[in-house]
Amino acid sequence: MKTRRIFPFAFCLLMLFIFPYKTFAGFPIGKYRNLVVPSFSYYSQTDHFDVHGNYVKGAPGARFSSFSANLYVGYGISRRLDVIISVPYLYQVNNLGQGNSIISQGAGDMVAGLSYNLINFKYVRFLSVQVSGIIPLYTVPANGNSALGLGNSGTEIKLMYCGNLPGFIADKGYFNTEVAYRRYFDVQGPDQLSFLATVGIPISWHNQVSLDVSVFRSFSSNTTFNINYNAERNYAFCETTAQFRPPVFTPVFDVPRRLLCSLRDKYRFGLWRFGSNHF
Amino acid sequence: MKRFCCLFFLVAAMLIAGVSRASAFQQQQQEFPEPPKTQETGDIVLRPTPKSDNGIFKKNEEIVYRLKITNNTNSYKQGKISYLLTSDEGKKVRLDSVHLAIRGNSSKEILVKMLPKPAGFYRINFMVNTPDYDDTVRKVFGVNPQEIRSQLHKPADFEAFWKQSRVQLEKVAPRYRVLEREDLSTDRKKVYSVEMHSFDDLVIRGWLVIPRDGKKFPVHYRVPGYVVSLNPNMDSDDFIAFDINVRGNGNSKDVINIGTDNYCLVNVENRDKYIYRGVYMDCIRGLDFLCSHENLGIDTSKIFVEGGSQGGALALITAALDKRVKLLTMQVPLYADIHDNMNISASYDKQVFPFKVFRRYNDIHPGFTWDKFFSTFDYYDPQNFAPMVKCPVLMGIGLLDQFCPPRCSMALFNHISSNSKEYICVPNSTHEVNMEYFMFQNVWLREKFRIP
Numbered sequence: 001m002k003t004r005r006i007f008p009f010a011f012c013l014l015m016l017f018i019f020p021y022k023t024f025a026g027f028p029i030g031k032y033r034n035l036v037v038p039s040f041s042y043y044s045q046t047d048h049f050d051v052h053g054n055y056v057k058g059a060p061g062a063r064f065s066s067f068s069a070n071l072y073v074g075y076g077i078s079r080r081l082d083v084i085i086s087v088p089y090l091y092q093v094n095n096l097g098q099g100n101s102i103i104s105q106g107a108g109d110m111v112a113g114l115s116y117n118l119i120n121f122k123y124v125r126f127l128s129v130q131v132s133g134i135i136p137l138y139t140v141p142a143n144g145n146s147a148l149g150l151g152n153s154g155t156e157i158k159l160m161y162c163g164n165l166p167g168f169i170a171d172k173g174y175f176n177t178e179v180a181y182r183r184y185f186d187v188q189g190p191d192q193l194s195f196l197a198t199v200g201i202p203i204s205w206h207n208q209v210s211l212d213v214s215v216f217r218s219f220s221s222n223t224t225f226n227i228n229y230n231a232e233r234n235y236a237f238c239e240t241t242a243q244f245r246p247p248v249f250t251p252v253f254d255v256p257r258r259l260l261c262s263l264r265d266k267y268r269f270g271l272w273r274f275g276s277n278h279f
Numbered sequence: 280m281k282r283f284c285c286l287f288f289l290v291a292a293m294l295i296a297g298v299s300r301a302s303a304f305q306q307q308q309q310e311f312p313e314p315p316k317t318q319e320t321g322d323i324v325l326r327p328t329p330k331s332d333n334g335i336f337k338k339n340e341e342i343v344y345r346l347k348i349t350n351n352t353n354s355y356k357q358g359k360i361s362y363l364l365t366s367d368e369g370k371k372v373r374l375d376s377v378h379l380a381i382r383g384n385s386s387k388e389i390l391v392k393m394l395p396k397p398a399g400f401y402r403i404n405f406m407v408n409t410p411d412y413d414d415t416v417r418k419v420f421g422v423n424p425q426e427i428r429s430q431l432h433k434p435a436d437f438e439a440f441w442k443q444s445r446v447q448l449e450k451v452a453p454r455y456r457v458l459e460r461e462d463l464s465t466d467r468k469k470v471y472s473v474e475m476h477s478f479d480d481l482v483i484r485g486w487l488v489i490p491r492d493g494k495k496f497p498v499h500y501r502v503p504g505y506v507v508s509l510n511p512n513m514d515s516d517d518f519i520a521f522d523i524n525v526r527g528n529g530n531s532k533d534v535i536n537i538g539t540d541n542y543c544l545v546n547v548e549n550r551d552k553y554i555y556r557g558v559y560m561d562c563i564r565g566l567d568f569l570c571s572h573e574n575l576g577i578d579t580s581k582i583f584v585e586g587g588s589q590g591g592a593l594a595l596i597t598a599a600l601d602k603r604v605k606l607l608t609m610q611v612p613l614y615a616d617i618h619d620n621m622n623i624s625a626s627y628d629k630q631v632f633p634f635k636v637f638r639r640y641n642d643i644h645p646g647f648t649w650d651k652f653f654s655t656f657d658y659y660d661p662q663n664f665a666p667m668v669k670c671p672v673l674m675g676i677g678l679l680d681q682f683c684p685p686r687c688s689m690a691l692f693n694h695i696s697s698n699s700k701e702y703i704c705v706p707n708s709t710h711e712v713n714m715e716y717f718m719f720q721n722v723w724l725r726e727k728f729r730i731p
Contacts (some may be wrong), residue, residue, distance in 0.1 A: 031726045079722070123718035205467065205492075 026128035026160025026176060028117045029082045035074040042067055048225075061097040066090060066230070068108070080117040084130070086110065087137070090148050090230065104147035107137035108230065113156070125163025132156045134184070149230050154184035165199065173201035190220035190233040200243075212241035322412040323356060323381070324349040325405045327391070329420055334678045334706030338423040342393040346405060348379065349386040356381050358409030362391055367400040367419070367686050369626030379407065398426035400678070400685045419678040421685060421704065429616050429690035432653065433663040440550075440658055441559075441600060448478050448560045455568055457487070457575075463511055467491055470511045471575075472530075473521075475568055478560035483531040485523035485565060486511040489576055497581030497728050498569055500604075502562050502593035503528045504586065505613065505632075506539045517730055519577055521569060525561040525593070527554070543633060544640050548647060550655045559659070562597040570603055581605055581728050588682065588710065589613045591674075592661040595691070598672075599664035606727050607668060608720055610675040610712045611683045615691035617660045618653065623684045631681045662687075665694035672700040673723050675716040677708030699727075 029035050043066040046058040070088045077083055088108035095101040113132025120126055133155055140151035158180035165173040175198060182192040194217070200210035220233035329336075330343040350356050361376030373393065381387055391405075405416045434440070456474040463470040471487040488511050490496060499518040503509045508529035512520035527535035527542055535554070537545065545554035562584075570579045583606035586594035591612030598607040614620070614633065624634040641647055657663065672695055676688045685704070692702055703719060705712050724730065 030722060032729055033725065033731065076726075079726070122715045123722060 026115070026126055026162040026178065028080060028126060028128065029074045029076040031076045031079045033076045035072070037072040039070045039072070040068070041070070059097040061095060063095045064092070065095070066092045082115040083113070084115055084132070085112045092147055092230070094147065102147070106148050109149045110135045110137050111156070121163065125161070128160045130158040130160065132158070134182070145231060147231055150184055150186070150190075150233065152184040152186040154182055156180055156182040165201070170201050173199065175199050188220050188222040188233060190218045192216070192218045207244065210243045212239070212243070214239050321414055322350070322352050323407045323409065323414060324351060325407055325414065325416045327403075327405050327416060327418055329418070329706060333704040334419065335421045335424060335704050338398060338426070339395045341395060342420065344391040344403070345388055346391055347386060347388050348381060348407070350381045350383055353383040355383055356409050356412075358407065360389070361406045361408070363404045363406065364393065365402045367402060367684060368623055369402070372401065379409070396422045398423040400424065417679070418706075419685065420706075421678065421689075424685065424689040425693060427686055427689045427693055429619055429662065429694070431663055431694065432618055432657045432660065434657050437658060437663060444478070444556055444560055445563065445600070448563060451476050451478065451480050453564065453567060455571070457572070465513070468513060473568060475564055477526070477564040478557040481526050481535070481557060482533050483524060483526055483561050483564065484529070485509070485521060485568075487575070488512055488515070488520040490516060490519070493576070495576050495578050497578050497730065498583065500565065500569065500582055500584045502565070502584065502586040502590045502597065505589040506542050507590070519575075521565065523561065523565040525558045540636060543636060547640065547655055548651060550658055553655055553659065555659045558593065559596050559600070562593050563601055566597065566601050566603050579603065583608065583724060583728070585609065587611055595661050595668060596664045598670055599667035602669070604670055606671050606724065608673045608724070610716070611677060611680055611710055612661055612674070612688055612691060613683055614659065614661055615683060616662045616687035617656050619690065620684060620687045621649075623686065624681070627681060633682065662691045662694055665691050666696045668695045669697050671727050672697050673720060674700070674702040675712035676702065676704055677711055678704055678706045679709045682710045
């Protein structure tokens, strides 16, 4: 029964999405070197799961669409220490149906921080930690809700382990794993936990394929549903992303397939169930 | 939800546990890095590991080795474990021993501790002696090698001699010939065979490999080891690779074509005609070639010169004599601090290159005194060129190297004038470095040249 529900959801809910706040693995950038990665993403959502894990079809004509551009800049202060800044710019259309829509645009939450390479395993694999601050670059309306983000500053700590794939898996290729905890400075939080694993393998001189698997959970006492994931506090998702891309650039021209479920009060049926059955 | 949280944290905990384990293992490695896995055979195997991962201790630091003893026989063994500590010239510093009693097919570890030592390199031999089995494992460690000082035996007219050599080289028209070798080229790289006239009008040749994927590249200029044939270097994707075969090496043997036993002896009694005068100038001529062929995509502002053994010496001398070299990387540089090299090599049980060759020549040429040898070689000792090196330098050495004793390499290194210089010690290597060194060299080059 569930299977029959989920597959239509997966295939009918067309979403082209690149999560704009993605960072660029735990590889040290290198002293004096820099990394500048502009990216663009489009996200569209019509339907969602409810708190019980039921698929809820959106109102006729209703759709939430987000166009976001992101500029990620990293600079190697030393062989181990990098400074990173990520600034998103969002253009969002929340079409409520019946010709009503709300448009919001502007800079989102800036992430700025330091990444430090804790252990370098013979220059083949790297264990790094990153500490970042989250600063909203928009003003929050009097009602306290902004479509561009939560409107709160926050902090994040992330542990990253990455490097070459072992030879018995592939002659060439890399992996990256990240575990992060993020806390927004508000009584409602949220507290966010995330896990990301990436495997990339070159398929030609200029091209590679990669596979991302990520699990994300945002905890908050504020369980109000919001179709705009940027402004929601309590939700979870599990995603896979298959990417085909040039090896140097990260997601500029990615066409990932993301299956995201925004749940309302997801205490019983999170997307993990979805993921555990079908990913 | 609980299931979700449990699964999530399980995955996260597994990752963190894995990382922590890796971290702990690494810390343990740093305390006592695992020696390389080699096929060690014998009734009783000794595996000494220095406390510092690169075999280098600080001046006031206690010298500590972890000694793992493995009894590969089925029988109980009794005997003696001892260590002999000597200077790198073979002077005894300390001898100590403990009683050994070990069951069959078992292993045990002991800690060997010594008081801090003055700056320098030390040989330490670990020995096992039982009534029916003896074995010795030789290691070397260093103490504050950056404090090692050596005397420069630089002739008064050293600079003038090399200035005159450059003048003579410039009088030789290079007459470059660059021939594309389609048979050696690939989809990704073009290979050229390069020919030019050098010092004394000898023809030398090299290989130029240019990536097709770009218009301008920094240059990896490689100079050869002792009578080593360099071939097209297809490994470098971000550099133009230029490998030169100096006279008597590889495809540059038109006039000089002699084996390893005599190469370094050609005209050794004549300062002006010694083979290395032409060899050193060949390296400069190679630079002339690179700088006159910008049209091939050569970024002449980013030339780095590299070599190992004799190539390490040639690389250093090229960087010293010519400021067109922007970076220098060298491994186990041969002939460094030739006076101390002679003293150290005198203590070897069995002679090795280069003094094996020089001593043999000395033995069969009664009129050839060591003073005469040095009156020539002091013009060629890489150490005397070291103060002229101003560009950033990376050097790698093997602590067990007898061809290029670590003390001589470090003495050379400490004479280098550049204020941006680094060295890497590989504790279990002889006349070579390891892959980790080259991984770091890659990082280092990209850092210095700001290559993405």
